[in-house]
Amino acid sequence: MKIMVAVKRVIDYAVKIRVKSDKTGVETTNVKMSMNPFCEIALEEALRIKESGFASEVIVVSMGPAQSVDTLRTGLAMGADRAIHVDAPATLYPLSVAKILKVLVDIEKPGLLILGKQAIDDDCNQTGQMVAGLLKWPQGTFASKVVLDKEKQVATVDREVDGGLETLCLDLPAVITTDLRLNQPRYATLPNIMKAKSKPIKKVTPQELNVEINSDLEIVHVTEPPKRKAGVILSSVDELVDKLKNEAHVI
Ligand code: AMP
Numbered sequence: 001m002k003i004m005v006a007v008k009r010v011i012d013y014a015v016k017i018r019v020k021s022d023k024t025g026v027e028t029t030n031v032k033m034s035m036n037p038f039c040e041i042a043l044e045e046a047l048r049i050k051e052s053g054f055a056s057e058v059i060v061v062s063m064g065p066a067q068s069v070d071t072l073r074t075g076l077a078m079g080a081d082r083a084i085h086v087d088a089p090a091t092l093y094p095l096s097v098a099k100i101l102k103v104l105v106d107i108e109k110p111g112l113l114i115l116g117k118q119a120i121d122d123d124c125n126q127t128g129q130m131v132a133g134l135l136k137w138p139q140g141t142f143a144s145k146v147v148l149d150k151e152k153q154v155a156t157v158d159r160e161v162d163g164g165l166e167t168l169c170l171d172l173p174a175v176i177t178t179d180l181r182l183n184q185p186r187y188a189t190l191p192n193i194m195k196a197k198s199k200p201i202k203k204v205t206p207q208e209l210n211v212e213i214n215s216d217l218e219i220v221h222v223t224e225p226p227k228r229k230a231g232v233i234l235s236s237v238d239e240l241v242d243k244l245k246n247e248a249h250v251i
Helices: 037-051 068-078 094-108 127-135 190-196 237-246
Strands: 002-006 009-011 033-035 057-064 082-087 112-116 139-149 154-161 164-171 174-178 201-204
Touching: 002 037, 002 094, 009 068, 033 037, 033 068, 037 057, 037 068, 037 112, 037 139, 037 174, 057 068, 057 094, 068 082, 068 190, 068 201, 082 094, 094 127, 112 127, 127 139, 127 174, 139 164, 154 174, 164 174
Parallel strands: 002 057, 002 112, 057 082, 082 201, 112 174, 139 174
Antiparallel strands: 009 033, 139 154, 154 164
């Protein structure tokens, strides 16, 4: 069985985001970019499944401009076998990503498609659900545990939901999206970084895949959140209760 993993190049989680002066988006020039943290978890899970003998190959896919290849190289250095770069604009919306993934799945026929539960740049949390819909595959989103049964060809997925944990049993092939507690992704070792340089990266365009990438969405403007006001130190519980009642109006 093959496993396909979608990995997105995003602004590194530790970078302080700056909004562009014309409010059209956030500044990405000279900003450190990395693999989306939830995608690292998705890839780690795929690698563990391969190491357990359940899968034969892990393919990483990224869509975006030429620099997305750096993200794919990171994925190959972590242990993926090969990569597909879909040469596309940086601002791709989830439905376009889902349509492209569907075509790639139709070509590669993986038994599992694993994505991050969300990309930390757009926080959409839509792509996994959309591609599962397009493929008509079962989906286990926000996975915190994945157990595969080779004989029955099913995946048992624990999902983190508001009220606790929900356990689903999915027939393969299936889509899984990963939550934070699923695993701790590995670091790429130096020898593996060197090996990754000779692993294959195939480049395709959305046109070659017959996918139109226009969107019905338009970003009107992007603004910074309001600055947090300085706090105050209160001298008594009575004063706190008074402020909560008469200023914050929360009790
Ligand atoms: P989103 O729905 O935008 O929050 O993204 C959820 C997941 O979809 C990400 O964690 C990735 O696994 C995948 N994804 C979204 N955009 C891309 C992209 N441009 N390239 C590869 N994977 C992507």
